[in-house]
Amino acid sequence: MMETTRDFVALADVVRRITVEVIGNDTALGSGVSWPRGHVITNAHVVRHARVAVRSVDGRQLQARLLVRDAEADLALLSLDAADLPTATVADAARVRIGSLVVAVGHPLGMRGALSAGIVHAIAPVVRGGAPWIHADVRLAPGNSGGPLADVSGAIVGVNAMIVGGLALAVPIARVIDFARSAGVAVP
CATH class of the missing domain: 2.40.10.10 (Trypsin-like serine proteases)
Structure with missing residues (x-):
């Protein structure tokens, strides 16, 4: 259980590290979750084109391509040119x-x-x-x-x-x- 403001700030830092910004035509489209081996999970309604970019928490802008998009589930999977981003931990x-x-x-x-x-x-x-x-x-x-x-x-x-x-x-x-x-x- 969280007990202090410091714990909450640490939590924010952890989650911010695995959050990327999805960009298309130099315009912010939404966010994404850094996934293993150079992948990003985002919403299908965020990504409508085969090529986009993502900006990591450290400011790097990386090219990404759309691998799979499921409009009904509102999920999309992107593949990045780099695989060295911190990745999410999945909850039970x-x-x-x-x-x-x-x-x-x-x-x-x-x-x-x-x-x-x-x-x-x-x-x-x-x-x-x-x-x-x-x-x-x-x-x-x-x-x-x-x-x-x-x-x-x-x-x-x-x-x-x-x-x-x-x-x-x-x-x-x-x-x-x-x-x-x-x-x-x-x-x-």
């Missing part, structure tokens, strides 16, 4: 529960590496019969899409996607893992 999906403290990191409205914190409000479909989403009371804005939703250890519990009814929605990590594996990519 069963540990994500209503009331869990979570943080979101992204690049909203031109603010690089912005952090928002809150709790998991619900894990439920948006529409009857649909796939479950993590509903969290973290503040998201354009530019957060594709970035990580992490637990207090810094492990990724989901990929932020949108805002509905004032709540942030994230693709649960179990779906992200299934997506990555179906593309033949290792899970951190």
